[in-house]
Amino acid sequence: MKFCSECAHPVSLTVPAGDNRPRYVCTHCATIHYQNPKMVLGSIPVWERDGQTQVLLCRRAIEPRYGYWTLPAGFMENNETTAQAALRETEEEAGANVELGPLFTLLNVARVHQVHMFYLATLRDLDFAPGEESLEVKMFAETDIPWDDLAFPTVRTTLELFFADRARMRAGGSHGFYTQDVDRPMRSDV
Amino acid sequence: MKFCSECAHPVSLTVPAGDNRPRYVCTHCATIHYQNPKMVLGSIPVWERDGQTQVLLCRRAIEPRYGYWTLPAGFMENNETTAQAALRETEEEAGANVELGPLFTLLNVARVHQVHMFYLATLRDLDFAPGEESLEVKMFAETDIPWDDLAFPTVRTTLELFFADRARMRAGGSHGFYTQDVDRPMRSDV
Numbered sequence: 001m002k003f004c005s006e007c008a009h010p011v012s013l014t015v016p017a018g019d020n021r022p023r024y025v026c027t028h029c030a031t032i033h034y035q036n037p038k039m040v041l042g043s044i045p046v047w048e049r050d051g052q053t054q055v056l057l058c059r060r061a062i063e064p065r066y067g068y069w070t071l072p073a074g075f076m077e078n079n080e081t082t083a084q085a086a087l088r089e090t091e092e093e094a095g096a097n098v099e100l101g102p103l104f105t106l107l108n109v110a111r112v113h114q115v116h117m118f119y120l121a122t123l124r125d126l127d128f129a130p131g132e133e134s135l136e137v138k139m140f141a142e143t144d145i146p147w148d149d150l151a152f153p154t155v156r157t158t159l160e161l162f163f164a165d166r167a168r169m170r171a172g173g174s175h176g177f178y179t180q181d182v183d184r185p186m187r188s189d190v
Numbered sequence: 191m192k193f194c195s196e197c198a199h200p201v202s203l204t205v206p207a208g209d210n211r212p213r214y215v216c217t218h219c220a221t222i223h224y225q226n227p228k229m230v231l232g233s234i235p236v237w238e239r240d241g242q243t244q245v246l247l248c249r250r251a252i253e254p255r256y257g258y259w260t261l262p263a264g265f266m267e268n269n270e271t272t273a274q275a276a277l278r279e280t281e282e283e284a285g286a287n288v289e290l291g292p293l294f295t296l297l298n299v300a301r302v303h304q305v306h307m308f309y310l311a312t313l314r315d316l317d318f319a320p321g322e323e324s325l326e327v328k329m330f331a332e333t334d335i336p337w338d339d340l341a342f343p344t345v346r347t348t349l350e351l352f353f354a355d356r357a358r359m360r361a362g363g364s365h366g367f368y369t370q371d372v373d374r375p376m377r378s379d380v
């Protein structure tokens with residue numbers, strides 16, 4: 001940030017009165033330009049038949065991490081809820097028709113100023129198709145997940161927690177909700 | 191937003207190529223200025239003695255909602271996690287020394303582009319004191335909560351859920367995690 005978005009004068013990085021950390025402050029109109037973390041919302045679209053659990057993944061058609069596999073996810077927009085954002089991204093990236101379940105993971109990626117959240121979701125059918133941001137969309141059983149070609153550590157963490165949770169559920173438990181800090185390199189922002 | 195924060199030229203509200211909603215786009219350097227929801231993080235500081243549960247509330251010394259009661263909470267900053275933000279706000283607003291528990295509520299307030307989250311917290315002692323943004327800090331049993339003088343609907347929702355959850359726990363349950371959309375008027379931003 002170099003200029004004030006309200007009056008176009010230069011901003012300077014200073015600690016405002018009564019504050020305790022540097023902010024971009026306009027030298028002309030005194031507007032304080034706060035910068036805050038962003039939320040990335042996605043889903044874990046699940047298909048269960050004959051005792052087998054499959055999860056939908058998208059292969060990215062955009063940078064960062066072009067060509068790598070991800071759960072459908074993206075930045076939350078103004079005027080929507082976390083659940084609406086997860087549904088929208090699932091529709092946009094995978095053309096998938098899901099029923100959203102409970103929130104499953106909330107993962108802090110403090111270094112890149114992001115919080116990633118994934119909702120459980122049940123696919124209503126297998127009538128999906130890649131959106132503009134995906135090269136392909138495919139179903140994977142646990143043993144087929146391309147662990148070495150996943151786009152982001154939060155996708156890996158969520159998938160690991162998901163399959164562990166499924167095993168726990170088969171033993172009679174109920175779904176968990178997991179918060180975790182993710183420190184592994186992101187390679188770049190979502 | 192009127193001017194580009196990168197080059198100081200005017201921005202215009204247009205739908206960028208490949209996008210599907212209006213953004214502030216710089217007419218000179220083509221930077222797209224995305225706007226995203228913000229997270230408000232807080233805690234429910236709990237003190238339990240002789241079978242009585244008390245919760246710490248702060249009376250706001252700042253607008254909006256000057257003079258009204260709130261759980262300690264505020265905007266999450268870059269370079270911190272949701273838990274660190276909740277701890278920081280609890281320390282800043284109430285001078286309270288707490289041990290943070292699990293995330294308890296995640297409340298969407300889509301109309302004002304905010305997501306509010308509250309962590310359960312256990313007070314280590316009663317050695318608290320109002321920070322700069324609080325007029326006073328006080329402990330309340332459920333029957334004493336100033337329900338008509340709470341600052342924000344998300345504080346009310348979180349307190350209602352908390353005391354209901356406590357009752358459920360006394361009956362042998364374990365702590366819940368609640369996500370909810372809050373549509374009641376906010377009167378103004380946090």
Ligand SMILES: [Zn+2]
Nearest residue numbers: 004007026029
């Ligand atoms: Zn200015």
Ligand SMILES: [Zn+2]
Nearest residue numbers: 194197216219
């Ligand atoms: Zn520009």
